[in-house]
Amino acid sequence: MLLYNSLSRTREEFVPLEPGKVKMYTCGPTVYHFAHIGNLRTYIMEDVLEKTFRYLGYDVTRVMNITDVGHLASDADTGEDKMLKGARRENKSVMEIAKFYTDAFFADCEKLNIKRPDVVEPATNCIDEYIKIIEGLLEKGSAYAAGGNIYFDTSTLPKYYVFNDHDEEDLAVGVREGVEEDTNKRNKNDFVLWFTKSKFEDQALKWDSPWGVGYPGWHIECSGISLKHLGGTLDLHAGGIDNAFPHHTNEIAQSESYLGHKWCNYWFHVHHLNTDTGKMSKSKGEFLTVSLLEQKGYAPLAYRLFCLQSHYRRNLVFSWENLDNAVVAYNKLIARIAALKPEGEVDEAALAELKAGFAGALENDLNTSLAVTALYDALKAKTSDATKLAALADFDRVLSLNLIAAAEALRNQQAEAKAAETEAGDPEILAAIAARAAAKKERNFAEADRIRDELAARGIILVDTREGTTYRIEN
Ligand code: AMP
Ligand code: ZN
Numbered sequence: 001m002l003l004y005n006s007l008s009r010t011r012e013e014f015v016p017l018e019p020g021k022v023k024m025y026t027c028g029p030t031v032y033h034f035a036h037i038g039n040l041r042t043y044i045m046e047d048v049l050e051k052t053f054r055y056l057g058y059d060v061t062r063v064m065n066i067t068d069v070g071h072l073a074s075d076a077d078t079g080e081d082k083m084l085k086g087a088r089r090e091n092k093s094v095m096e097i098a099k100f101y102t103d104a105f106f107a108d109c110e111k112l113n114i115k116r117p118d119v120v121e122p123a124t125n126c127i128d129e130y131i132k133i134i135e136g137l138l139e140k141g142s143a144y145a146a147g148g149n150i151y152f153d154t155s156t157l158p159k160y161y162v163f164n165d166h167d168e169e170d171l172a173v174g175v176r177e178g179v180e181e182d183t184n185k186r187n188k189n190d191f192v193l194w195f196t197k198s199k200f201e202d203q204a205l206k207w208d209s210p211w212g213v214g215y216p217g218w219h220i221e222c223s224g225i226s227l228k229h230l231g232g233t234l235d236l237h238a239g240g241i242d243n244a245f246p247h248h249t250n251e252i253a254q255s256e257s258y259l260g261h262k263w264c265n266y267w268f269h270v271h272h273l274n275t276d277t278g279k280m281s282k283s284k285g286e287f288l289t290v291s292l293l294e295q296k297g298y299a300p301l302a303y304r305l306f307c308l309q310s311h312y313r314r315n316l317v318f319s320w321e322n323l324d325n326a327v328v329a330y331n332k333l334i335a336r337i338a339a340l341k342p343e344g345e346v347d348e349a350a351l352a353e354l355k356a357g358f359a360g361a362l363e364n365d366l367n368t369s370l371a372v373t374a375l376y377d378a379l380k381a382k383t384s385d386a387t388k389l390a391a392l393a394d395f396d397r398v399l400s401l402n403l404i405a406a407a408e409a410l411r412n413q414q415a416e417a418k419a420a421e422t423e424a425g426d427p428e429i430l431a432a433i434a435a436r437a438a439a440k441k442e443r444n445f446a447e448a449d450r451i452r453d454e455l456a457a458r459g460i461i462l463v464d465t466r467e468g469t470t471y472r473i474e475n
Pocket of ligand 1: 156271274
């Protein structure tokens with residue numbers, strides 16, 4: 001499989017550390033608010049990547065963190081803890097906020113058919129891991145204490161900017177303007193591993209540590225959780241492109257300094273969902289959620305299809321018109337699948353050919369729009385409906401668009417509508433009967449007879465009863 005690796009800045013053949021196995025880590029949500037559909041674009045594409053590995057036969061272990069402490073308003077460790085901000089906004093405790101938005105996140109994931117990672121670990125569960133790593137970094141001289149906090153010393157690294165195909169300013173999207181510089185830092189890029197002192201006194205969650213009561217920095221969480229569950233090496237680490245710097249850059253700095261060897265081989269970054277005013281972001285205040293899409297009548301899976309139709313390494317522009325187009329495409333697709341008859345033999349050779357086309361698209365740096373095209377190729381193929389249905393069900397293991405179930409639901413709906421129509425009577429005949437009754441009432445018997453005779457000529461015989469007129473169809 002060819003995958004673009006942000007570390008080498010090229011598309012590379014994916015070679016796992018252990019044949020047939022993939023150890024995968026993905027940055028999880030900061031649970032201080034609902035995930036917006038931009039965040040969810042990243043999770044959808046990571047889900048497709050995980051399912052592609054599984055489709056290709058790999059045994060995948062995927063770990064994801066839940067950030068419930070330490071992620072400050074600026075990714076550069078300044079400002080207030082986002083969790084605290086969320087708690088204050090809603091007059092709740094930090095743990096209540098964490099629980100509520102973690103549940104909301106997984107509810108959104110379920111609606112979008114995003115599989116739950118094998119391991120989901122809240123950051124607050126792993127304080128001992130962070131302390132152990134920070135102690136190791138201090139021993140090695142890679143970290144220092146200043147002003148009560150512990151910092152990572154980036155000057156100890158031969159190379160800090162590992163993803164440097166982006167210029168520094170571009171990468172610094174997470175570093176918001178208007179926040180004070182931390183004067184404890186020896187170097188501009190140094191970052192906090194452990195906070196004991198910060199500008200705000202009321203940090204809700206604090207733990208004992210060798211350096212005083214405090215809490216971990218955001219970056220150390222992902223290193224600690226990954227080391228805990230996946231060990232000292234990792235095949236692939238994923239996240240949104242804004243995480244490349246400083247978050248992932250710092251994860252690499254601290255993990256490799258601690259371990260003394262290369263940590264992760266492949267870095268997979270999903271580009272942003274933008275609106276017409278730029279990146280969709282929570283800090284801007286206005287953002288779209290899955291619930292909002294539902295309230296407006298959009299099926300969440302239409303949004304999933306919308307994401308699949310574009311490549312993960314391109315920015316994707318959200319507009320209602322674009323989403324409407326995805327809805328039309330989704331509904332047409334389901335209608336075409338519903339029209340297939342689940343009968344006939346599966347032609348194994350034809351099925352293998354369709355599958356090869358589908359796998360080839362995904363193996364080419366996760367080309368999901370081509371993988372979606374493979375659905376239409378299957379529908380158009382000169383083969384039995386049974387073969388087509390087998391191919392579509394197989395592709396949906398990765399695309400997760402509920403293709404077969406939605407088509408079956410549509411077929412049932414169509415059958416029910418037809419049955420209801422039969423029971424109530426054909427609307428056209430009922431209209432003719434009503435017109436005849438109206439003509440009779442106006443004593444226009446010629447017109448009434450004309451209607452009756454016209455129906456009779458089509459084998460529709462009217463039967464007048466005391467309760468009104470019914471009909472029967474003669475063969
Ligand atoms: P957060 O909950 O803010 O920590 O972000 C969760 C994930 O969403 C991270 O991997 C971010 O990089 C990613 N992300 C944030 N904004 C966007 C966006 N507009 N489009 C795509 N991914 C995003
Ligand atoms: Zn992370």
